[in-house]
Amino acid sequence: MTESRVDLDSEKMGRDLVALVLTVVELLRQLMERQAIRRVEQGGLSDAQVEEIGTTLMLLDQRMQELCDQHGVRPEDLNLDLGPLGSLLPRE
Amino acid sequence: MEREVVPWDSPEPLSGPIGVPLVDLLDRVLATGVVVSGDLVIAIADVPLVRLSLHALLSSVNERVPAPWSDGGPL
Numbered sequence: 001m002t003e004s005r006v007d008l009d010s011e012k013m014g015r016d017l018v019a020l021v022l023t024v025v026e027l028l029r030q031l032m033e034r035q036a037i038r039r040v041e042q043g044g045l046s047d048a049q050v051e052e053i054g055t056t057l058m059l060l061d062q063r064m065q066e067l068c069d070q071h072g073v074r075p076e077d078l079n080l081d082l083g084p085l086g087s088l089l090p091r092e
Numbered sequence: 093m094e095r096e097v098v099p100w101d102s103p104e105p106l107s108g109p110i111g112v113p114l115v116d117l118l119d120r121v122l123a124t125g126v127v128v129s130g131d132l133v134i135a136i137a138d139v140p141l142v143r144l145s146l147h148a149l150l151s152s153v154n155e156r157v158p159a160p161w162s163d164g165g166p167l
Contacts, residue, residue, distance in 0.1 A: 027115060034119040035152055042154060082114065090113040 018071045022064075023078045023088070029064060030089060033057055125151030 036053050039045065045053075068075060080088040127149050134142040151157045 030115045031118055031122070034115070035122060038119070038123055038152060039154075086111065086113060088114045090115070 015071065015073065019073045019077050022067060022071070022073055023080060025067075026064060026078045027088060029060055122150060122152050125149070125157060 036057060040050050040053065065075075067073075068078070075092075078089065079091060082088060127147075129147045130145075132144040132146070133140045134144075149157070153159045
């Protein structure tokens with residue numbers, strides 16, 4: 001009677017899958033953040049637009065941290081080590 | 093914990109990981125702009141099933157590469 005056995009594999013697999021999805025989301029978020037900074041530095045945007053971009057990016061960052069906490073994923077888990085290529089995301 | 097950047101022009105082979113995170117490289121590629129064109133056929137047992145033909149421009153929006161719609165278009 002081993003019904004009470006806790007199946008950790010599916011949990012771990014689920015968390016790894018979530019970590020992979022969050023990694024892709026984090027990659028795109030950081031890429032868009034850098035592109036936004038480039039666009040703002042390039043000029044030609046109204047102050048309202050610049051502020052809107054800043055607010056949106058800040059909210060996105062907060063939402064990302066909430067998601068990571070919610071799924072028990074540490075921020076450094078999202079950073080993939082690509083061996084000779086270095087890392088996917090900057091190492092804080 | 094800043095890892096020292098690996099010099100590019102050193103004669104001996106690449107020792108440590110390149111100092112630049114991939115996301116920065118992608119950002120620069122977008123800033124420069126890149127065109128990806130090609131054909132991709134997904135086949136099983138030499139039977140072609142799916143064809144993907146790409147002529148994609150991937151670039152940041154700037155005066156050279158304007159957004160097709162006016163600022164804040166339908167997207």
